[in-house]
Amino acid sequence: MRIFKIMRSAGLQPDQFAYANVILACTAMEKFNLGNLFLSLVMKVGFLTSGYVLSGLIDLFAKGGCFVKALDIFLYGYSDNVVCWNAVIAGAVRNGESWIALKLFHQMVESLCMPNGFTFSSLLGACAAVGELDVGRTIHAWIVKFNQQDDIFVGTAAIDLYAKCGDMDAAVKMFLSMPAKNVVSWTALISGFVLEEDGDSTLKYFIEMLRNNIYINVYTITSVLFACAKCCMANISYQIHGLILKSALYTDPAVNAALINLYGRIGNVQMSEKVFKEGGMEMHLSNWSAMISSLVQNQYFSRALELFLQMLCEDLKPDKSCISSILSIVDCIIFGEQLHSYIVKVGLVDDLLVCSSLFTMYSKCGSIGDSYELFGQMPDKDRVAWTSMISGFARHGNAKEAFQLFREMILEGIKPDDMALSAALTACNSQIFLDKGKEIHGFSFRHGLSIDTVIGSSTISMYSKCKDIESARRVFAYIQCKDQILWSSLISAYSTNNKSEEAILDFHRMTTTGLEIDHVTCSSVLVACAQLFRPILGTQIHGQAIKAGLILHNSVASSLLTLYAKCGIISECRKLFDGIQNPDLTTWTTMIEGYARHGRAKEALKHLI
Numbered sequence: 001m002r003i004f005k006i007m008r009s010a011g012l013q014p015d016q017f018a019y020a021n022v023i024l025a026c027t028a029m030e031k032f033n034l035g036n037l038f039l040s041l042v043m044k045v046g047f048l049t050s051g052y053v054l055s056g057l058i059d060l061f062a063k064g065g066c067f068v069k070a071l072d073i074f075l076y077g078y079s080d081n082v083v084c085w086n087a088v089i090a091g092a093v094r095n096g097e098s099w100i101a102l103k104l105f106h107q108m109v110e111s112l113c114m115p116n117g118f119t120f121s122s123l124l125g126a127c128a129a130v131g132e133l134d135v136g137r138t139i140h141a142w143i144v145k146f147n148q149q150d151d152i153f154v155g156t157a158a159i160d161l162y163a164k165c166g167d168m169d170a171a172v173k174m175f176l177s178m179p180a181k182n183v184v185s186w187t188a189l190i191s192g193f194v195l196e197e198d199g200d201s202t203l204k205y206f207i208e209m210l211r212n213n214i215y216i217n218v219y220t221i222t223s224v225l226f227a228c229a230k231c232c233m234a235n236i237s238y239q240i241h242g243l244i245l246k247s248a249l250y251t252d253p254a255v256n257a258a259l260i261n262l263y264g265r266i267g268n269v270q271m272s273e274k275v276f277k278e279g280g281m282e283m284h285l286s287n288w289s290a291m292i293s294s295l296v297q298n299q300y301f302s303r304a305l306e307l308f309l310q311m312l313c314e315d316l317k318p319d320k321s322c323i324s325s326i327l328s329i330v331d332c333i334i335f336g337e338q339l340h341s342y343i344v345k346v347g348l349v350d351d352l353l354v355c356s357s358l359f360t361m362y363s364k365c366g367s368i369g370d371s372y373e374l375f376g377q378m379p380d381k382d383r384v385a386w387t388s389m390i391s392g393f394a395r396h397g398n399a400k401e402a403f404q405l406f407r408e409m410i411l412e413g414i415k416p417d418d419m420a421l422s423a424a425l426t427a428c429n430s431q432i433f434l435d436k437g438k439e440i441h442g443f444s445f446r447h448g449l450s451i452d453t454v455i456g457s458s459t460i461s462m463y464s465k466c467k468d469i470e471s472a473r474r475v476f477a478y479i480q481c482k483d484q485i486l487w488s489s490l491i492s493a494y495s496t497n498n499k500s501e502e503a504i505l506d507f508h509r510m511t512t513t514g515l516e517i518d519h520v521t522c523s524s525v526l527v528a529c530a531q532l533f534r535p536i537l538g539t540q541i542h543g544q545a546i547k548a549g550l551i552l553h554n555s556v557a558s559s560l561l562t563l564y565a566k567c568g569i570i571s572e573c574r575k576l577f578d579g580i581q582n583p584d585l586t587t588w589t590t591m592i593e594g595y596a597r598h599g600r601a602k603e604a605l606k607h608l609i
Contacts (some may be wrong), residue, residue, distance in 0.1 A: 001025055013045070020052035023060055032064025039073065048073075051081030060082060062091025071100075080113050090122045098126035102135065115142065117151040124157035133165040153176065156185045163192020168201075179414040187220045194223050199231030218252050225258040229265035237262055257286040264294025289322035296325045304329065317346060320354045327357035333365040352378070356385045363392030372401075381412075387420040394427035402427035403436060415447070422458035434466040441475075457489040464493030484510075488521040491528075500528035504537070516545065519553035526559035554580065558587045565594030 004022040007014055014022070019042055026034050039057060042272060049054045054077045063068035074088040091103035108115065115123075120143050121481040127136035148154050155178040162171035175181070175189050186209045193202040203510055204222050209216065221244060228237045241259060249255045256275060261556050263271040273292040295304035308326050311318055319325075323343060330336045340349075340358060348354045355378050362371035375381070375389045387411040393402035409416060415485055416424070421444055429436035441459055456479045463472035472493045479486060482598045487510040494503035507525040511517070517525075522545050529538040542560055545551045551560075557580050564573045577583065577591045595603040 001029070001031075006284050016047045016050040016053050019047055020050070020056050023053065023056035027056070027063055028062045030063075030538050032060065032066075035060050035066070035069075045272070047454070048077040048103060049079070051079050051084055053081045054079055055081065055087040058087040058091060062087070062094055065095065066537060066552050067095035067097060068251040080111060082113055082116055082119070085113055086116070086118045086122065089119060089126075093122050093126045093129065096129070098129045101126040102132075102368075115146065117148045117154050120146075120148055120151075121153045121157040124154070124161045128157075128161040128164045131165055133161070133167060136161045136165065149177070150179055152182060152185065156182070156188055158484055159185060159192070160188040163188055163195065166196065168192055168196055168198070173544065181214075183214055183217050183220065186214055187217070187223060190220060190227075191223045194227045194230070197227075197232055202227040203233075203236060216249075217245075218249060218254050221249055222258040225255075225262045229258075229262040232266050234266045236266070237266060253284040253286050257290040260287060260290035260294055264290070264297050267298060269294060269298045269300060272412065285316060285319055285322075288316065289319055289325070292322050293325045296329055299317075301329045308521075318350050320348055323348065324353050324357040327354075327361045330361050331365060333362075333367055334523050336361050336365055350379070352380060352382060353535055356382075356388055359385075360388045360392065363388075363395065367398045368392060368395070381414075381419060383409075383417060384415050386412075386414060387417075387423050390420065391423040391426065394423055394429075397429070399427040399433055399436075400430065406440075409446075416443075418454040421455055425458040428462045429465045431466050434468060437462045437466055451549055457485050462490040464489075464496060467497060469493060469497050470498060484515045484518060484521070487513075487515060488518060488524070491521055492524040495524040495528045495531075498531065500531040503528035504532070504534075517548065517550070519550045520554050522548075522550050523555040524552075524561040526556065530559070530563040530566050533561065533567055535569060538563040538567075551579075552581070554584050554587055556580070557583075558590050561587060561590040561594060565590065565597060570594060570598055570600065 001022060004014065004018065007018070019038070023038055026032075026038065035057070038060070042048050042053055042057065048057075054073070058074050059069045059418065061067070061073065067422050070091045071088060074084060077084075085104070089101045089104050089108075092098070092104060101122065105115070105119070108119070120139060124136060127133070127139060136158075141275050143149050143154055143158070155174060158174045159161055159171050162174060171189055175185065178185060187209050190202055190205050190209070193199075193205065202224060202548060209220070221240070224240060225237075227233075228240065244250050244255060244259070244597060250501075255397045259275045260272045263269070272291060276291045288307070289572070292304050292307050292401070295301075295307065304326065308318065308322070311322075323339070327336070327339060330339065335439075343349050343354060343358065349358075358372035359371040362368070362374065372389065373387065378385060383401065386405065390402050390405050390409070393399070393405060402424060406416070406420070409420065421440060427433070428440070437459075441462075444455055456475060459475045460472045463469065464476065472490065476482070476486060476490045487506065491503050491506050491510070494500070494506065503525055507517075507521065507528075510521070522541060526541055528540055529535070529541065538560070540549075545556050545560075551555050557576060563574050564570070564576065573591060573594050577587065580587055583591075595601070
């Protein structure tokens with residue numbers, strides 16, 4: 001740049017190569033604001049028809065985020081130079097205009113300008129961005145035709161395409177056929193297995209990569225850490241942490257954030273905090289966000305709020321992920337409104353993730369009107385936003401509004417997934433909504449949504465609330481793979497519909513399958529025991545609850561209190577109540593009611609006061 005200025009000051013006229021190189025330097029220094037200046041100079045001296053200059057200008061404007069201008073320059077200075085075509089196609093992909101990139105390729109071959117490896121790499125990236133596997137396979141055929149399949153960049157782009165589109169067999173086949181592989185090729189394959197949540201294959205290829213002495217980079221290690229977090233592989237996680245400590249990657253903020261997230265996912269908050277404090281990057285936003293998310297996931301809500309306020313005190317601006325995590329635990333409308341004001345102030349109110357978390361917070365705090373108002377103001381609504389709003393209406397007993405919103409969601413062309421259907425089914429909370437529940441159940445069949453754990457459990461619960469226990473049983477029988485959640489739903493259905501014998505019988509069947517009981521199942525079967533006045537069976541389940549650590553759940557403790565109180569074992573009630581760490585309103589009420597039922601008014605009043 002400096003020499004170019006000296007040259008012009010000396011009255012010398014730079015040639016096309018000088019202009020091309022100085023534009024390249026301008027791009028390298030990210031001096032994108034100089035683009036219009038150079039464009040004017042180039043047009044003045046007539047070098048816009050030069051392929052060297054034209055490709056440089058296209059690249060400069062595209063990397064500066066002005067793809068429309070880059071495309072205009074390309075069309076104005078039209079060239080049959082493959083480098084210019086590559087520059088505009090790559091610029092389209094970089095700016096998220098993948099379909100334009102594919103259209104440009106069609107025009108390129110029509111004009112008899114033959115593509116090269118760089119063209120194919122960009123086009124495969126475009127197909128990966130829009131999930132067009134079939135178009136990608138067509139591009140792959142072109143690659144074979146032009147004998148470019150051994151190009152390492154083309155091969156890596158093909159692996160990335162197949163991996164992102166979920167065709168891991170094709171990705172592996174392409175990977176194994178490559179004569180040479182670099183760290184990007186290995187990472188693309190590993191990332192594909194991470195997307196498929198295939199932890200075993202992720203680790204298999206990562207270990208193979210290490211054995212081949214391939215240098216691992218930040219993207220590789222964060223992908224592997226994400227796989228460990230997804231699959232909750234605790235033992236492997238500690239080994240990979242040791243590997244990171246031996247390398248120079250530990251100081252990278254992305255690696256630190258991935259480690260914090262990993263330990264949070266496997267429930268080791270202490271290690272999350274250790275990485276956060278010892279990583280030497282405490283001030284990096286990604287670490288703060290990962291630490292707060294880790295605390296929220298493991299229900300350390302006070303500590304998460306404390307850390308969030310500490311961020312604000314240190315003049316750090318929380319990102320959208322951090323704010324969404326905090327909004328998910330807010331249960332005080334006043335604090336929620338303060339957060340809302342802060343979100344507006346920092347300009348995140350239009351972000352889809354933040355706005356969804358915000359109206360969910362209002363819904364959870366009981367302000368369903370404010371929640372729906374925010375939902376209506378969202379310019380773009382994804383499936384998660386629709387589902388959250390439907391769930392909010394269902395949770396607050398606004399069944400008709402939930403059904404209407406579910407209908408509007410379908411009319412908007414958004415196909416409901418398992419969670420959306422479950423939210424709509426939750427709104428069917430009484431017999432008057434049985435027909436509506438059957439319609440939603442039928443909708444899932446018509447649109448090919450399998451009745452798995454999520455929809456199956458919600459459907460059983462819906463029929464239970466609508467007092468159609470036979471239909472609930474048929475749904476349960478229809479599902480081939482029955483897990484703990486499905487059994488729990490059926491047992492709860494029988495228990496809440498006074499089918500106590502059936503609830504206890506199915507509880508026995510569940511335990512014989514080897515499935516562990518959870519606090520919901522335990523609570524439901526204890527209610528059934530109370531209905532049948534079976535304290536001996538209840539005592540046995542009490543022992544199981546202690547052994548499994550379920551007695552710490554207030555719902556289990558409350559059900560046990562009800563059982564012992566109904567059976568007249570007040571001394572056991574008192575002993576159990578005294579062992580509850582944080583008794584809630586239900587457990588207090590159950591204890592008081594137990595005293596009152598057996599004529600012990602003084603003890604009841606003493607508890608009340």
